[in-house]
Amino acid sequence: MFMTKEPENEKINNPRATVRLPMLLGITLAAGVLIGATFFGGGKSLNNIGRGYSKFKEVLQLIENNYVDSVNTEELVDYSISKMLEKLDPHTTYMNPQDAVAARTQLEGGFDGIGVEFNIYKDTVYVVTPMAGGPSEHAGILSGDKIIKVDNTEMTGSKLDNALVFKMLRGKKGTEVKLAILRKGEKKPLTFTVRRDRIPTYSVDASYMIDDKTGYIKVNRFSETTYDEFKKALALLKEQGMSQLLLDLRNNPGGYMDKATSLADEFISGDKLLVYTDGKDDRYDRQTKARIAGQFEDGPLIVLVDEGSASASEIVAGALQDHDRALIVGRRSFGKGLVQMPVTLSDGSELRLTISRYYTPSGRSIQKPYTAGHGEDYEKELEARSKNGEYYVADSIKNNEKYKFKTTGGRPVFGAGGITPDVFVPRDTMFMTKYLIQLFNKNIVREQAMEYANDHRKQLEKDGFASYKKSFVITDAMLKRLTDDATAQGIKFNEAEFKRSKKYIQTQLKAYIAQNVWRKSHRDGLNNEFFEMLSENDETYRKALTLFPQARNLERGSYTSQK
Known part of the structure; x- marks a missing residue:
């Protein structure tokens, strides 16, 4: 959504992806501030608001006191507000206090936590990489570690999801969290105590x-x-x-x-x-x-x-x-x-009008x-x-x-x-198949990349990224290992769909391997190697590189439209 925080400091924000527009991924929301009652204007409108408020309060009290079953009046109020706003434009929205806090953190400069990028694979939390300079790196957490318990909460099983991981790993700066870790080559779980700190986020x-x-x-x-x-x-x-x-x-x-x-x-x-x-x-x-x-x-x-x-x-x-x-x-x-x-209400909920x-x-x-x-x-x-x-x-x-x-x-x-x-x-959608979607839903591509990177890290780092970009090839043996893993995870192999998606899978694997090996070298959050690898199969990117003569003509005032 496009939002204003203060009259002198306008801000924009986007649509609510997860609620309003599922096709938009990673949608972010802006922070809000308390706006005084004067925001709502003068006498006539206040009279109208007063009559509406009295009616709503009367109905709510009747339900609370006389309705045959027990009800959660707070949920009724939230529902009523949301339904009322549906009569307005698509971007006027209401969020309860929990959703408002979660939404605001999306655009803040960071959050308090332990500083790991994680992946859920086979109902288990895997550390993709500890963030450079963060608490987890200092504590000795490594890429490929499995987090099996956080404090007294088991972190495995079918009920495991991103929300639970965020809930357990994030927390107030300075607080400690105890992690039980399974590490490749170790017979018994390792225990790490990590002190949470401010983790910067990058855009x-x-x-x-x-x-x-x-x-x-x-x-x-x-x-x-x-x-x-x-x-x-x-x-x-x-x-x-x-x-x-x-x-x-x-x-x-x-x-x-x-x-x-x-x-x-x-x-x-x-x-x-x-x-x-x-x-x-x-x-x-x-x-x-x-x-x-x-x-x-x-x-x-x-x-x-x-x-x-x-x-x-x-x-x-x-x-x-x-x-x-x-x-x-x-x-x-x-x-x-x-x-x-954005208007922060008295209970911490937020109206975006x-x-x-x-x-x-x-x-x-x-x-x-x-x-x-x-x-x-x-x-x-x-x-x-x-x-x-x-x-x-x-x-x-x-x-x-x-x-x-x-x-x-x-x-x-x-x-x-x-x-x-x-x-x-x-x-370009030719590569998009049901088989490919299943691979990504199970996080199999990222997991295979992480395993390969961890097994060959020293040699890849020694050769350097320039050599990797020019010469490294995703082999049929690597793809066979991936498809075998997918089959073991309950994904039925489809040869025709695999052939359609093969080039895309290879590009993704090469990009994720590069990310696992070299991203930690960037302390400013950059993920250059990943995006450089993706660009090799990015038609829009490749087309754009041929258009700089037109961009130069546009700058000089002699542009001729081309499609």
Whole structure:
């Protein structure tokens, strides 16, 4: 969702993936603050609110005192609020205190815990890697360790899930947790006492040089630390000779508006408009303009987007597109252009109330159409794009001429439905099979990669990543071991589907092996080796690398549209 935290510090946030939009992965939510009663306005509206409140209170008291069965009135209140908000737009939402706390942590700069990346495999918690410099690494936890007990709670069995692992491993900084560990080569469990600490989270996934002039940066969300991470990454790439940049915002669901506009400001010169908002109450109407001398205001720039790019990501892409500063490549973005005010209620629950719309510099609202009270239709819009062929054929994107605008250089752009890319790249789904989905649901690919990395770590580290990237091959023997393991886990082998997915499985295995071996060398959270390996089978990435001449022409004002 696009959200404001304080009037002078606007923020954006994305749709609720797990509740509202299951097709969006890893959706994040912004932090809220207490807003006083004056937020709700004057006398007439207060009278209306008062009458409605009295009626609701009366009904609730009748249920509590007279209903035939015992009821949980708190659950009834939460349900009533949620149902009431369904009559509004799709992004006005309510969360109970527990969900509100969990959601806010997504965009904070870190959390308190023991600092491990874990994987659940065969109903067991495996340590993928202890985070560099974190409590677990200091305590001696190793990649491949099995966590079988946390304090007095067993961490095995069919009831094991991510929620339980988070509950047991996270906790207040300074508190201790006792782990029972099974380690390869040890006959008996080992016991470790780990003191929880603040674990930083990162939003820049990768930052590396593709060649001697082309840089690549991937941003997964816009959190508290995003702009600082991005500035550091950009500066380091420039030191390495970068003269053109590929910025990857695919599957970035949004986050804080001020971080998004600050990032855009690194590319846009002068005091050009970046975004503006407009609502019923003019207190929430404001303009955000470029204000600094950015690090990369000159040079070809390409931005990757797709249907998972929402909210703050669309702010960045829209500003750069409207000012003809970047070539937008990929597929049409999500289409989230509503602004929410987060209101923390007295019990810690949170209301996120839509208060305005935001517009790109050309005047576009990129909010896709919706009908109040018809949330199910809104949720199915991404599915409808797939059925209409939009993910596969550029001409399937149907922009409404009514919402046609022009960029600074006179190019046509469209609103009311996300950011339409300048160059369309279809989604590749040929590799997607039921067999592949089962492999990932059981975490078999990641587990096989971790086992191989642990068994061959010394040799791989000795050879170095450059050699690994150029020469390492996922052999048929390695794939046979994977499919045998899958069969043992109850996944019936399907030869035809395996052949369709084989290249993708090989790419994923090679990427995860690289991640297991080299990620710990990055103390700034970067996962460069993983994304470098994925890029070998990434059609959008590969296509974008051929488009820098067009990006250069766009920057010079001589761009000719190409599909």
